[in-house]
Amino acid sequence: MHVAVLFFAFALTGTTLALDNGLMRTPPMGWLAWERYRCDIDCENDPKNCISENLFMDMADRLAEDGWKELGYVYVNIDDCWSSKQRDDQGRLQPDPKRFPGGIQKLAHYLHNRGLKLGIYGDMGKLTCGGYPGTPLDKIELDAQTFAEWEVDMFKYDGCYSNATEQEQGYPLMSKALNATGRPIGYSCSWPAYQGGLPPKVNYTQLGEICNLWRNYGDIQDSWDSVLNIVDWFFENQDVLTPAAGPGRWNDPDMLIIGDFGLSMEQSRSQMALWAIMAAPLFMSNDLRTISSGAQSILQNKMAIGINQDALGIQGRRIVKEKSGIEVFWRPLSKNASALLFFSRRTDMPYRYTTSLSKLNYTAGSYKVFNVFTDETASLKDSTEFVVSVNPTGVVMWYVSAPAKFNLRQFYQGGTLHGRVYDDREENAIPRVFL
Amino acid sequence: MHVAVLFFAFALTGTTLALDNGLMRTPPMGWLAWERYRCDIDCENDPKNCISENLFMDMADRLAEDGWKELGYVYVNIDDCWSSKQRDDQGRLQPDPKRFPGGIQKLAHYLHNRGLKLGIYGDMGKLTCGGYPGTPLDKIELDAQTFAEWEVDMFKYDGCYSNATEQEQGYPLMSKALNATGRPIGYSCSWPAYQGGLPPKVNYTQLGEICNLWRNYGDIQDSWDSVLNIVDWFFENQDVLTPAAGPGRWNDPDMLIIGDFGLSMEQSRSQMALWAIMAAPLFMSNDLRTISSGAQSILQNKMAIGINQDALGIQGRRIVKEKSGIEVFWRPLSKNASALLFFSRRTDMPYRYTTSLSKLNYTAGSYKVFNVFTDETASLKDSTEFVVSVNPTGVVMWYVSAPAKFNLRQFYQGGTLHGRVYDDREENAIPRVFL
Numbered sequence: 001m002h003v004a005v006l007f008f009a010f011a012l013t014g015t016t017l018a019l020d021n022g023l024m025r026t027p028p029m030g031w032l033a034w035e036r037y038r039c040d041i042d043c044e045n046d047p048k049n050c051i052s053e054n055l056f057m058d059m060a061d062r063l064a065e066d067g068w069k070e071l072g073y074v075y076v077n078i079d080d081c082w083s084s085k086q087r088d089d090q091g092r093l094q095p096d097p098k099r100f101p102g103g104i105q106k107l108a109h110y111l112h113n114r115g116l117k118l119g120i121y122g123d124m125g126k127l128t129c130g131g132y133p134g135t136p137l138d139k140i141e142l143d144a145q146t147f148a149e150w151e152v153d154m155f156k157y158d159g160c161y162s163n164a165t166e167q168e169q170g171y172p173l174m175s176k177a178l179n180a181t182g183r184p185i186g187y188s189c190s191w192p193a194y195q196g197g198l199p200p201k202v203n204y205t206q207l208g209e210i211c212n213l214w215r216n217y218g219d220i221q222d223s224w225d226s227v228l229n230i231v232d233w234f235f236e237n238q239d240v241l242t243p244a245a246g247p248g249r250w251n252d253p254d255m256l257i258i259g260d261f262g263l264s265m266e267q268s269r270s271q272m273a274l275w276a277i278m279a280a281p282l283f284m285s286n287d288l289r290t291i292s293s294g295a296q297s298i299l300q301n302k303m304a305i306g307i308n309q310d311a312l313g314i315q316g317r318r319i320v321k322e323k324s325g326i327e328v329f330w331r332p333l334s335k336n337a338s339a340l341l342f343f344s345r346r347t348d349m350p351y352r353y354t355t356s357l358s359k360l361n362y363t364a365g366s367y368k369v370f371n372v373f374t375d376e377t378a379s380l381k382d383s384t385e386f387v388v389s390v391n392p393t394g395v396v397m398w399y400v401s402a403p404a405k406f407n408l409r410q411f412y413q414g415g416t417l418h419g420r421v422y423d424d425r426e427e428n429a430i431p432r433v434f435l
Numbered sequence: 436m437h438v439a440v441l442f443f444a445f446a447l448t449g450t451t452l453a454l455d456n457g458l459m460r461t462p463p464m465g466w467l468a469w470e471r472y473r474c475d476i477d478c479e480n481d482p483k484n485c486i487s488e489n490l491f492m493d494m495a496d497r498l499a500e501d502g503w504k505e506l507g508y509v510y511v512n513i514d515d516c517w518s519s520k521q522r523d524d525q526g527r528l529q530p531d532p533k534r535f536p537g538g539i540q541k542l543a544h545y546l547h548n549r550g551l552k553l554g555i556y557g558d559m560g561k562l563t564c565g566g567y568p569g570t571p572l573d574k575i576e577l578d579a580q581t582f583a584e585w586e587v588d589m590f591k592y593d594g595c596y597s598n599a600t601e602q603e604q605g606y607p608l609m610s611k612a613l614n615a616t617g618r619p620i621g622y623s624c625s626w627p628a629y630q631g632g633l634p635p636k637v638n639y640t641q642l643g644e645i646c647n648l649w650r651n652y653g654d655i656q657d658s659w660d661s662v663l664n665i666v667d668w669f670f671e672n673q674d675v676l677t678p679a680a681g682p683g684r685w686n687d688p689d690m691l692i693i694g695d696f697g698l699s700m701e702q703s704r705s706q707m708a709l710w711a712i713m714a715a716p717l718f719m720s721n722d723l724r725t726i727s728s729g730a731q732s733i734l735q736n737k738m739a740i741g742i743n744q745d746a747l748g749i750q751g752r753r754i755v756k757e758k759s760g761i762e763v764f765w766r767p768l769s770k771n772a773s774a775l776l777f778f779s780r781r782t783d784m785p786y787r788y789t790t791s792l793s794k795l796n797y798t799a800g801s802y803k804v805f806n807v808f809t810d811e812t813a814s815l816k817d818s819t820e821f822v823v824s825v826n827p828t829g830v831v832m833w834y835v836s837a838p839a840k841f842n843l844r845q846f847y848q849g850g851t852l853h854g855r856v857y858d859d860r861e862e863n864a865i866p867r868v869f870l
Contacts, residue, residue, distance in 0.1 A: 035783075036784060037784065038783055038784055040784065045787065045822075046787065049784075049785075221782040221783065222782045222783060222784075222827045222828075223659075223782040223827075223828070224658075224659065224697075225660065226782065260827070261699060261701045261826045261827040261828055261829055262659075262699055262701070262702075262782060262827055262828055263699055264696060264697055264698055264699050264702075265727075266696040266697070267697075267699075292700075347656040347657045347658040347661065347697060348470075348473055348656065348657060349471060349472065349473055349475065349484075349657075350484075352480065352481065387480075391696045392657045392658075392695070392696040392697055393657075393658070393696055393697055394696055
């Protein structure tokens with residue numbers, strides 16, 4: 001019943017069509033070089049961190065051996081600065097011979113032999129953002145064929161040095177060209193980020209038909225400010241963005257920076273949880289060779305990954321924004337379950353937030369609740385007032401099992417409960433759950 | 436010789452006089468409740484974290500048993516919201532009877548028996564910032580006597596609800612009143628923070644004569660932005676602030692938030708290192724009962740503490756501010772040694788910074804260098820170019836042993852090497868030190 005209503009809703013908004021390559025029915029997961037390694041091509045002085053086949057083989061080894069692959073982290077994605085500055089005699093892209101002496105196809109085999117997939121990067125302009133050869137309109141078919149011959153599994157198409165007209169032709173053309181190779185190649189489009197991310201410039205219906213995922217907004221940096229900036233933009237524009245997402249077509253708020261230098265453990269859990277609510281692609285950009293056990297366990301949290309990878313593929317929403325700095329997010333999941341996320345923007349001390357499932361639009365009934373990051377469980381009636389203690393810049397995330405007769409109309413019509421302030425000092429005799 | 440020159444320099448600037456209580460010849464160290472526990476008085480619902488004698492006894496136990504006390508962390512300081520809302524029949528301050536049933540003197544004994552000291556809090560206005568009874572002019576002597584009777588060891592005098600005239604009378608009067616009790620009581624003045632922190636409103640010569648430490652600037656919050664904001668202000672105003680500091684009289688950039696929720700490990704090391712360079716009081720505000728081993732080891736780093744506690748008590752300076760986002764800080768230490776700190780404001784990836792000791796104003800000679808956070812050592816000629824790899828929002832901190840014929844004139848005249856940009860891509864054959 002729930003699912004039936006859902007499909008009906010999709011049909012109404014006319015956004016059911018996804019890129020017809022059958023790929024990425026759940027958000028893709030893996031590792032992407034850019035945020036952590038940028039355009040470091042100094043292999044002489046920085047051999048462990050420069051953009052080279054060694055870096056990607058190192059990460060492949062870690063993904064295969066340290067429990068990542070089994071959880072779904074299978075893509076190993078090259079970003080900018082991988083190629084030679086010149087195309088070859090036949091006009092084809094070629095990797096930098098010093099940094100990728102084995103070539104891309106050999107690297108792809110290395111990954112495939114370990115159950116992993118290879119992603120590569122190109123740009124709609126004459127040059128990539130880093131100044132390497134781009135893939136303008138007249139090179140699209142050739143480069144798509146090259147990637148297919150190399151047995152590449154995913155392609156990110158950036159937009160530096162291209163104009164709106166070229167983009168309008170090029171992004172759909174690349175989609176066709178990739179499909180025409182016969183090889184299933186996941187297609188990541190940076191197009192909307194170059195259009196400002198919003199309609200009328202961005203046509204999310206079209207994007208869902210030609211791309212598997214798309215970058216809506218600017219690049220993430222290694223800082224909490226950057227994460228907050230992205231989160232703000234995605235949830236301020238949730239009425240536009242959530243209907244665009246679904247199996248095979250995903251909004252991409254950019255890489256996970258968990259395990260890098262700028263996030264505390266609280267903030268790392270927050271990024272993981274918010275990306276799960278957003279049904280976001282989970283591409284880590286970090287050093288899997290030296291990652292801390294704390295960061296690894298957050299990235300390998302099975303319940304957070306399960307929520308991210310839910311088969312319905314419905315992107316979640318912010319449903320409460322309190323003046324106290326507490327925000328609540330909600331994502332409907334398969335089996336009439338849902339995810340609830342309590343997030344604190346405070347910078348003082350843990351905040352004791354009082355609410356109830358009925359206040360959060362849950363229908364009458366008794367629910368089972370699983371705390372994603374502590375593994376605690378509890379039973380909770382919709383009417384029961386409870387307290388969650390949310391740390392500064394941190395989250396409390398719940399998986400809530402059925403009964404979940406969600407108010408789908410409100411979900412699709414953007415019924416955010418703006419600024420509703422609960423005075424929890426007046427609550428008495430509140431059962432303490434998940435403190 | 437070095438020391439002789441130094442005293443001469445102090446005599447010239449006329450800032451040698453410090454509060455005559457013989458206390459705090461090195462920056463005070465300990466624990467202070469405010470940032471982490473604020474005005475949480477809800478002992479019914481939050482018994483472990485509310486402002487009560489139990490909280491301070493818990494922290495005392497941890498300081499005494501977990502290796503803190505031996506490193507110098509001896510103060511356990513109460514902040515706002517400790518008192519009853521009413522003075523007693525004799526007009527004296529009294530603690531909240533429910534939260535401090537044993538009274539303050541008993542708490543002081545509990546600490547003294549463990550080799551620790553007790554700090555308490557008051558405010559120049561009619562009310563404290565949190566709305567509890569203040570210590571206006573007519574109550575100064577009485578309250579100073581009360582604190583002495585309670586065997587309190589330190590007093591923080593806040594400034595909410597007081598005006599400039601009252602402050603001008605009150606802060607010196609309290610200094611005299613505390614001295615008149617005969618009990619050595621360290622005196623922390625919030626006065627300059629209420630005056631904007633800078634001359635001509637702030638008279639740092641006078642402050643050094645009446646207070647042991649003073650809050651120059653706004654309150655710290657649990658975020659990296661807040662740390663950066665404080666660091667910016669203190670080093671932008673270093674020409675004013677560094678001459679004010681010395682044994683017995685310290686600028687106070689506010690509490691250490693290491694071990695709380697908002698800082699990554701890199702950022703935690705950065706706060707510790709920058710506070711050491713600043714000769715700042717080291718008051719942690721965190722939960723010592725649940726602190727992570729990572730945060731604890733940063734706060735217990737002996738070399739960082741040794742730099743902070745150096746007997747000369749000279750506050751360090753920023754000496755280089757690169758366009759790349761790398762900054763270098765320097766602090767002269769006893770025995771002709773010094774501390775060097777390389778700090779990155781970048782949010783992308785580790786930055787390989789090339790320089791030499793001679794570029795950093797070190798005189799000719801061979802130096803021994805100790806890396807504070809990795810325990811590595813090396814020998815380094817002044818002319819040798821070296822590379823330090825500094826993580827985003829992170830630091831590399833060195834203790835540099837003699838020979839250190841520092842250019843004191845430049846130090847006191849504020850000779851910052853503004854915006855000098857080294858093009859380290861042009862450097863070749865650079866020996867790699869501390870990568």
